[in-house]
Amino acid sequence: MYDYDFFVLGAGSGGVRAARIAAGHGARVAVAEDRYLGGTCVNVGCVPKKLLVYAAHFSHDFEDAAGFGWTVGERRFDWPTLIANKNAEILRLNGIYKSMLEGAGVRIVDGTARLTDAHTVAVGNNRYTAEHILVATGGWPVVPDIPGKELAISSNEVFFLDQLPKRVIVVGGGYIAVEFAGIFHGLGAEVTQLYRGEMFLRGFDDDVRAHLAGEMTKQGIDVRFNGTIQSLSRQGETLQATLDNGEVLNADCVMYATGRAPNTAGIGLAEVGVETNAKGAVTVDEYSQTSVENIYAVGDVTDRINLTPVAIREGHAVADTLFNNSPSKADHRDVPSAVFSQPPIGSVGLTEAEAREQYGDVDTYKSSFRAMKHTLSGRDEKTFMKLIVDRASGRVVGVHMIGSDAGEIIQGIAIALKCGATKAQFDATVGIHPTTAEEFVTMREKAPEPTPVGHDCVPV
Numbered sequence: 009m010y011d012y013d014f015f016v017l018g019a020g021s022g023g024v025r026a027a028r029i030a031a032g033h034g035a036r037v038a039v040a041e042d043r044y045l046g047g048t049c050v051n052v053g054c055v056p057k058k059l060l061v062y063a064a065h066f067s068h069d070f071e072d073a074a075g076f077g078w079t080v081g082e083r084r085f086d087w088p089t090l091i092a093n094k095n096a097e098i099l100r101l102n103g104i105y106k107s108m109l110e111g112a113g114v115r116i117v118d119g120t121a122r123l124t125d126a127h128t129v130a131v132g133n134n135r136y137t138a139e140h141i142l143v144a145t146g147g148w149p150v151v152p153d154i155p156g157k158e159l160a161i162s163s164n165e166v167f168f169l170d171q172l173p174k175r176v177i178v179v180g181g182g183y184i185a186v187e188f189a190g191i192f193h194g195l196g197a198e199v200t201q202l203y204r205g206e207m208f209l210r211g212f213d214d215d216v217r218a219h220l221a222g223e224m225t226k227q228g229i230d231v232r233f234n235g236t237i238q239s240l241s242r243q244g245e246t247l248q249a250t251l252d253n254g255e256v257l258n259a260d261c262v263m264y265a266t267g268r269a270p271n272t273a274g275i276g277l278a279e280v281g282v283e284t285n286a287k288g289a290v291t292v293d294e295y296s297q298t299s300v301e302n303i304y305a306v307g308d309v310t311d312r313i314n315l316t317p318v319a320i321r322e323g324h325a326v327a328d329t330l331f332n333n334s335p336s337k338a339d340h341r342d343v344p345s346a347v348f349s350q351p352p353i354g355s356v357g358l359t360e361a362e363a364r365e366q367y368g369d370v371d372t373y374k375s376s377f378r379a380m381k382h383t384l385s386g387r388d389e390k391t392f393m394k395l396i397v398d399r400a401s402g403r404v405v406g407v408h409m410i411g412s413d414a415g416e417i418i419q420g421i422a423i424a425l426k427c428g429a430t431k432a433q434f435d436a437t438v439g440i441h442p443t444t445a446e447e448f449v450t451m452r453e454k455a456p457e458p459t460p461v462g463h464d465c466v467p468v
């Protein structure tokens with residue numbers, strides 16, 4: 009009756025997983041993609057970002073090596089080499105996605121897809137009918153409407169700059185802004201990070217936010233809060249950013265990382281009755297079903313938790329629900345995450361503020377210390393770790409860390425949290441010595457109560 013059992017709009021993290029799993033369950037599947045296979049994460053998100061973070065970190069490593077007896081010779085960094093190698097790796101990944109989809113029997117349709125009715129998708133002049141449709145069109149960076157905004161770049165362009173800018177202004181307070189401030193600084197640029205709020209990384213634990221601000225400031229990044237750019241202009245080769253306090257900053261590159269909007273415009277959603285919310289995100293239930301029974305939506309386009317592993321889980325669950333006779337929903341509780349700042353953050357569970365609101369009485373355990381490596385490297389960097397415990401049940405409800413390998417460490421801790429581990433079970437776990445992570449099983453002293461929230465931006 010239909011051309012396909014399942015038609016997916018967008019071959020990003022969520023769409024690819026849903027298409028591949030659905031095909032594996034025996035469905036006839038097509039996926040339309042108008043830009044790049046693998047979506048944001050592979051092309052202009054997690055993957056190239058992490059490669060740039062590795063590149064930036066070498067400058068710290070070269071400096072740290074001296075205390076261990078190394079003499080590091082002349083250092084030169086070549087941005088075009090990094091970008092060319094990054095591009096080659098992403099091309100390789102695009103190829104893997106193509107063969108993975110085709111190998112699973114999924115038809116890839118090149119072009120921009122639009123719904124024309126609840127069972128029909130138009131791509132160019134072609135029409136495809138499908139019993140079920142999945143909207144997985146992701147999100148797009150938003151740059152505020154200021155005079156000169158066309159002079160700024162977003163995370164879409166930053167990965168393709170011809171040269172490393174010498175002076176960079178990064179605007180925004182989310183994880184992408186913080187990460188790029190660290191990347192540019194590590195690669196040798198002079199960096200100002202500008203955020204309009206009191207403290208960046210809203211949604212992360214307050215202690216962690218303040219600690220990172222302190223560390224970034226110590227490294228020499230000009231971290232500024234309560235400030236915005238009113239206008240941008242060009243003077244010869246130089247960009248001039250006029251701030252709301254009248255100050256003018258000169259830069260070679262202004263990068264806006266001020267949020268992303270769901271990709272829902274112009275794809276026929278309203279016309280077929282798919283509801284969206286005030287932010288333009290597709291409204292879905294726990295099963296990712298939209299207001300139209302046979303149309304589902306997953307990933308950033310639904311603006312739930314905008315992370316790749318979450319989009320993948322949601323896509324997988326939809327495929328299982330529709331084609332494996334097993335109604336499935338993605339679990340959005342205790343999703344761990346990392347910020348690949350320098351030093352990085354790893355986080356799982358509730359922040360202290362959320363835990364106090366949810367549980368009332370909580371105990372916190374905190375530790376701030378110089379990691380062993382830096383006793384010889386001489387680097388003035390402190391690791392910070394924090395446990396948040398529900399006093400009534402003894403359950404650990406939040407774990408936060410800032411320091412080397414925080415993402416790697418928190419991934420393991422997240423399993424314990426998911427299993428409902430208590431502080432007593434953390435205490436009963438033997439540490440691995442000498443590591444930073446062992447601190448999580450040796451913290452015994454409760455932090456004074458209530459712990460101060462919202463420190464000044466000073467080194468901890």
Ligand SMILES: Cc1cc2nc3c(=O)[nH]c(=O)nc-3n(C[C@H](O)[C@H](O)[C@H](O)COP(=O)(O)OP(=O)(O)OC[C@H]3O[C@@H](n4cnc5c(N)ncnc54)[C@H](O)[C@@H]3O)c2cc1C
Pocket residue numbers: 017018019020021022023040041042043044045046047048049050052053054055057119120121122144145146147163184271275306307308309314315316317319
């Ligand atoms: C700079 C940056 C760094 C990030 N770092 C991380 C990280 O470290 N860890 C992490 O977990 N997440 C990270 N993310 C977020 C992550 O990339 C997204 O959460 C994830 O890609 C969402 O997947 P998705 O399937 O919803 O959408 P996307 O991956 O964006 O895929 C949507 C796809 O749909 C296509 N499309 C859109 N409209 C149409 C249409 N009408 N027709 C056909 N195709 C269409 C797009 O071209 C795109 O390929 C980062 C994002 C950015 C921007």
